[in-house]
Structures are given as structure tokens and as C-alpha cells.
Amino acid sequence: MRNSKPKKVTAFAPATVANVGCGFDVLGFAIHGMGDRVTATRSENAGVRINSIEGDEGRLPRDPEKNTAGLSALGLLKKMGLTNEIGIDLSIEKNMPLGSGLGSSAASSVAAVVAINCLLGSPFSKEELLPFSVEGEIAASGTAHADNVAAALFGGFILVKEHQPPDVISLKTPKKLHCTIIHPDIEIQTSSSRKILKKEVLLEKAVKQWGNVGSMIVGLYTNDYELIGKSIHDEIIEPVRSLLIPGFAEMKLAALEAGALGCSISGSGPSLFALSKSRKIAMDVGMQMGLALDKIDLKYSMHVSKLNTRGAYCEGLD
Amino acid sequence: MRNSKPKKVTAFAPATVANVGCGFDVLGFAIHGMGDRVTATRSENAGVRINSIEGDEGRLPRDPEKNTAGLSALGLLKKMGLTNEIGIDLSIEKNMPLGSGLGSSAASSVAAVVAINCLLGSPFSKEELLPFSVEGEIAASGTAHADNVAAALFGGFILVKEHQPPDVISLKTPKKLHCTIIHPDIEIQTSSSRKILKKEVLLEKAVKQWGNVGSMIVGLYTNDYELIGKSIHDEIIEPVRSLLIPGFAEMKLAALEAGALGCSISGSGPSLFALSKSRKIAMDVGMQMGLALDKIDLKYSMHVSKLNTRGAYCEGLD
Numbered sequence: 001m002r003n004s005k006p007k008k009v010t011a012f013a014p015a016t017v018a019n020v021g022c023g024f025d026v027l028g029f030a031i032h033g034m035g036d037r038v039t040a041t042r043s044e045n046a047g048v049r050i051n052s053i054e055g056d057e058g059r060l061p062r063d064p065e066k067n068t069a070g071l072s073a074l075g076l077l078k079k080m081g082l083t084n085e086i087g088i089d090l091s092i093e094k095n096m097p098l099g100s101g102l103g104s105s106a107a108s109s110v111a112a113v114v115a116i117n118c119l120l121g122s123p124f125s126k127e128e129l130l131p132f133s134v135e136g137e138i139a140a141s142g143t144a145h146a147d148n149v150a151a152a153l154f155g156g157f158i159l160v161k162e163h164q165p166p167d168v169i170s171l172k173t174p175k176k177l178h179c180t181i182i183h184p185d186i187e188i189q190t191s192s193s194r195k196i197l198k199k200e201v202l203l204e205k206a207v208k209q210w211g212n213v214g215s216m217i218v219g220l221y222t223n224d225y226e227l228i229g230k231s232i233h234d235e236i237i238e239p240v241r242s243l244l245i246p247g248f249a250e251m252k253l254a255a256l257e258a259g260a261l262g263c264s265i266s267g268s269g270p271s272l273f274a275l276s277k278s279r280k281i282a283m284d285v286g287m288q289m290g291l292a293l294d295k296i297d298l299k300y301s302m303h304v305s306k307l308n309t310r311g312a313y314c315e316g317l318d
Numbered sequence: 319m320r321n322s323k324p325k326k327v328t329a330f331a332p333a334t335v336a337n338v339g340c341g342f343d344v345l346g347f348a349i350h351g352m353g354d355r356v357t358a359t360r361s362e363n364a365g366v367r368i369n370s371i372e373g374d375e376g377r378l379p380r381d382p383e384k385n386t387a388g389l390s391a392l393g394l395l396k397k398m399g400l401t402n403e404i405g406i407d408l409s410i411e412k413n414m415p416l417g418s419g420l421g422s423s424a425a426s427s428v429a430a431v432v433a434i435n436c437l438l439g440s441p442f443s444k445e446e447l448l449p450f451s452v453e454g455e456i457a458a459s460g461t462a463h464a465d466n467v468a469a470a471l472f473g474g475f476i477l478v479k480e481h482q483p484p485d486v487i488s489l490k491t492p493k494k495l496h497c498t499i500i501h502p503d504i505e506i507q508t509s510s511s512r513k514i515l516k517k518e519v520l521l522e523k524a525v526k527q528w529g530n531v532g533s534m535i536v537g538l539y540t541n542d543y544e545l546i547g548k549s550i551h552d553e554i555i556e557p558v559r560s561l562l563i564p565g566f567a568e569m570k571l572a573a574l575e576a577g578a579l580g581c582s583i584s585g586s587g588p589s590l591f592a593l594s595k596s597r598k599i600a601m602d603v604g605m606q607m608g609l610a611l612d613k614i615d616l617k618y619s620m621h622v623s624k625l626n627t628r629g630a631y632c633e634g635l636d
Contacts, residue, residue, distance in 0.1 A: 159529065171536065206527065214531045
């Protein structure tokens with residue numbers, strides 16, 4: 001029998017790829033085998049504390065009012081009217097590089113609210129938890145974007161129909177899709193990679209973009225892998241942000257030549273993602289992308305996996 | 319048995335709604351029970367002639383080089399290397415108002431190429447016919463847009479992924495959808511309603527738009543009628559073009575209050591379309607929209623029907 005109100009819960013939330021080429025700020029998906037863990041423990045002292053953060057090399061704020069996971073937790077307790085009644089200690093275990101474009105802050109934020117929700121007997125559905133995690137994201141990127149957060153929470157592909165209040169749709173996620181992530185050893189802050197974007201875009205290019213978002217969704221719902229690949233096309237954001245990523249053009253070309261369906265920047269970068277139809281192709285794609293970085297002597301890490309379709313969950317509770 | 323090379327063929331192509339709110343230049347659907355007929359007759363004199371046009375009050379050019387149906391026909395014969403070998407006389411029967419925003423020129427253009435294709439023993443598939451009809455559209459709007467043409471040709475909902483060369487996807491079309499068309503008795507040329515659009519749009523608004531195109535496609539593939547309705551939302555084109563349509567805001571409000579899923583401008587207007595979940599609601603919607611125009615003493619015509627999912631076809635050949 002499920003213990004409805006345990007004293008300590010650890011939740012996992014996956015790393016995520018936002019934008020997916022064509023869908024700036026509206027599309028995202030979750031990656032299997034990479035993500036953050038947050039342990040929430042009941043305490044006798046009311047309020048939220050961040051007891052420890054592992055894996056951030058001491059760089060993330062320990063003050064819950066300034067930390068994405070802390071802010072999400074505070075929002076959740078406030079909503080329940082429990083801010084002065086319940087005490088929660090958070091321990092955050094980060095398992096992905098900061099500023100990598102893989103939704104690091106979203107993963108911590110989501111894992112925190114999911115852990116606390118379990119700790120309190122799961123009063124909220126995942127849909128209801130979404131706004132709290134989005135609030136936490138504001139701390140990280142300066143603006144509220146639900147793409148990474150929603151993908152980390154629900155898993156699979158998601159579409160953000162509206163940002164404020166967040167209106168998110170879980171999309172069909174074709175089973176054969178495998179993801180290759182290459183993380184070049186440089187760091188880009190979401191806030192600065194957002195500043196370099198122009199506030200206005202050509203209508204003509206916007207039309208292309210919404211045509212591609214449309215065809216991406218058709219591809220997902222009809223398991224048309226080639227169409228998914230063709231839809232990973234971005235003439236608005238990628239040409240600007242890719243300038244910040246050394247070897248971008250070479251990596252992308254290598255990915256496509258190795259058989260990837262499509263390849264673009266993950267979130268605000270510097271990581272690149274490629275989607276492929278099998279693990280074997282995804283591995284080849286990663287190797288070829290890596291060789292492109294070897295040529296310019298840039299270190300990198302690589303991750304190949306299926307997509308995560310489970311989303312965030314509490315460990316040991318089901 | 320099918321007569322593979324008749325001497326005279328009449329083809330029908332339906333009226334169409336382009337843009338569908340969120341999907342400027344990329345989304346469209348075909349309407350049942352309204353459209354143009356083109357009869358193609360073999361002649362001993364090589365070349366394409368337009369023998370007659372009915373229903374245009376003498377306003378459309380009879381010179382095939384200047385007429386959308388004529389240009390499409392000429393393109394088709396040229397492609398087959400038959401320009402100087404085959405003679406074709408076209409008779410065009412227009413059954414919808416010109417400049418109404420219902421794809422009048424697309425319907426004639428599509429009906430012409432479909433009729434000629436049948437006349438020649440159907441050497442081309444519908445997919446192969448698409449580029450010829452798009453070429454014909456250039457004559458009407460000054461730019462090549464495949465949205466009306468593709469919807470008229472294939473029927474149902476379509477997505478234009480790319481315009482040049484046209485790459486079009488036939489979408490799922492939920493069965494209960496009914497369409498209300500209100501055509502106020504004013505005329506807007508596509509070319510002039512295109513001129514008033516700004517060439518640049520705010521990235522923020524473009525993001526909303528591609529979120530809505532995405533959710534529209536999800537709605538179509540999952541038969542989620544409410545989501546289809548919520549996705550008919552346009553903050554870029556509608557606010558500008560609606561200024562040319564007297565009573566627009568009142569009609570839209572009336573449509574939504576009468577239970578329409580969504581309502582916006584059909585193509586470049588002045589017609590409005592509304593989508594509803596049943597014929598009864600679609601009728602109520604039309605009546606209420608009409609009352610809104612009665613109040614400002616503007617005449618109009620109304621059309622209520624299911625969507626056309628067959629597309630263009632040759633009469634009496636199957």
C-alpha cells in the first residue's frame with residue numbers, strides 16, 4: 001500500500017530540449033537518462049530551506065527566494081496556505097551541466113514541486129503543478145517560459161499553446177525517436193542568448209516557421225519520421241544563436257550526413273540535439289558531430305538515448 | 319468502363335477558407351456545396367482559349383494569358399510539351415462572388431487543370447497538378463500562395479509546409495465540423511488586403527501564432543473541437559484586415575455567443591467563417607452574424623455546410 005504522507009521523498013525530473021528547431025518557446029521534449037533529483041524532507045521549522053546542492057560547483061544560490069527550485073516550492077506552499085505551517089528541507093542533486101541548454105533549472109524546479117507534492121499526499125495533479133514550476137523558471141531566465149518545464153513534468157513532446165497562464169498540450173511521441181545531445185564545453189546563459197534575438201521578425205519567415213510547427217505536429221501524430229526531420233527548420237532563431245556556438249554549422253552538417261532526421265540548437269544552447277530513427281543512427285550521429293568538434297579542439301560531452309515519456313516522478317512511491 | 323480520353327470534361331472545385339485564423343498563408347479548408355465548374359473541350363485549333371465565363375458579370379479577363387484558369391491550363395500543356403499540338407476550349411462557370419475571400423480564383427484554376435487532366439486521360443496525380451494551379455494563382459494575387467489552391471484540389475483541411483516549390487500536407491478533418499460563411503456585400507482584392515500588412519511582426523506575437531497553429535493541428539488529429547476553436551486566434555493579420563470589414567467585431571462576437579467554436583476572416587476577406595460542431599449551431603451562428611450586419615444595414619449572403627473532403631473532381635467520370 002502506498003504511503004500517502006511520507007517524511008522524505010526524492011523526485012526525478014528529466015533534462016529537456018526546448019524549441020526543437022521550428023518551435024521557439026512552444027515545443028519541447030524530454031530526454032531519457034539525464035536529469036535532476038530533488039529530495040524534500042519534512043522539517044519542524046516552518047518554511048523552505050535548501051540544505052544542499054550537489055553538482056553545481058557551488059554556483060547556484062542557496063537562498064530559496066533566489067533559487068528556481070526554492071521559488072517553485074515556496075509558490076506551492078503559498079498556494080496551499082501552508083507557508084507558515086509546514087517546514088520543508090530541499091536537497092538538490094544536479095546531474096547535468098548548468099547553462100547547457102538542456103533545461104537544467106526547469107528540471108530542478110519540476111523535481112522540487114513534484115517531490116513536495118508527494119510529500120504532502122499528492123494534492124495536485126501534474127497539470128496543477130505546472131504553474132508553480134513556471135514561476136520558478138522566472139528566477140532562472142527572467143521570463144516565464146513553460147517549454148522546458150512542461151516537457152520535464154509530463155515527458156515526451158509537449159506544445160505550449162499559451163504561456164501566461166500556461167496552457168500546455170502533451171503530444172504524441174513516436175516510439176522510434178532517439179535523441180543525440182552534444183554539449184560543447186562552453187556556457188551560454190539563457191538570459192544573454194535571449195537578448196541577442198531581434199524583437200521583430202519578417203512576416204515571411206514567421207509564416208515558414210508556423211508552417212514547420214504545423215508539419216512537425218502532423219509528423220508526431222502520424223509517425224512520419226521524415227516529416228518530423230524536415231520540420232526541424234528554423235530561419236529565425238538558429239541563424240542568430242548559432243553564432244555563439246563554435247563549430248555549429250560543421251556539427252549540424254555532420255549530423256545530417258550521418259543520417260539524423262534533423263538537428264538544431266537545444267533551447268538557448270550551446271548544446272545541440274539531433275533526432276534519429278534508431279539508436280544505431282543516433283550513435284553514429286553523435287560520433288560524427290563529435291569529430292567536427294575535435295577538429296576545432298573543443299571539448300564536449302555526448303548523450304544518446306530514447307525520449308523520456310514518463311516525465312517527472314517520485315522515486316519508490318509506485 | 320471509364321472513358322479514358324473523353325472529348326469534353328467538366329470539373330468542379332470547391333470554395334475554400336484560407337488562413338483559418340492562426341495559419342496565415344499555411345492553413346486552409348474546403349467548403350461543401352459552393353464552387354466553380356470548368357468545362358474543357360478538345361478543339362482542332364492548338365492552344366488554350368476561354369470560350370465563356372458565366373457568373374463574373376464580364377469582369378474576368380478572357381485572355382488565357384491573363385486569366386488564372388487559362389494560365390494554369392497553359393502551364394499544364396507546356397509541361398507536357400503539347401502547347402502547339404493540343405487545342406482546348408475552356409468554359410468557366412463561377413458560382414461564388416469575386417473578391418469574397420473564398421478562393422474564387424483558386425477554384426477556377428484548380429477546376430481547369432483537373433478538367434484538362436481528365437481530358438488527357440489523367441496523366442497526373444492531384445499532387446502533380448498542384449504546381450500548375452499555384453502558377454495560375456499568381457495571376458490573381460500577385461504572389462504564389464498554395465493555401466486556397468491546395469484546399470480546393472484535395473478537399474478537407476490542408477497545411478502548406480513550403481510555398482515554393484509547394485509542399486502540402488492533407489490533414490485529418492473531424493467529421494462534425496460545420497462551416498458558416500457570411501459574405502458582406504463589399505469587395506476586397508487580395509492584392510490590396512495584402513499591401514496593408516506589415517512586413518515585420520513582433521517575435522512575441524509570432525510565437526503565439528505558431529503555438530496556435532500547433533494546437534490547431536493537434537485539435538484536428540485528436541477530434542478536439544474545443545481546441546480547434548481555441549486555436550482560431552490571430553493577433554497579427556486579423557487586427558489589421560478586420561479594419562476593412564464593417565461590423566467585423568460585432569459579427570465575431572455574435573458567432574461566439576451563438577456557440578461557434580471559432581470565427582475569423584476567410585482568406586483576405588471580406589467574408590467571415592465560423593466553425594461549429596453541428597449544423598444546428600452553424601445555422602444559429604449564421605443567423606446571429608447576419609443580425610449584426612442588419613443593424614448596420616449591410617447586405618450579405620450566408621452559406622452553411624459541412625466541410626468538403628473530396629476536393630476537386632471530374633463530373634460523370636467515376
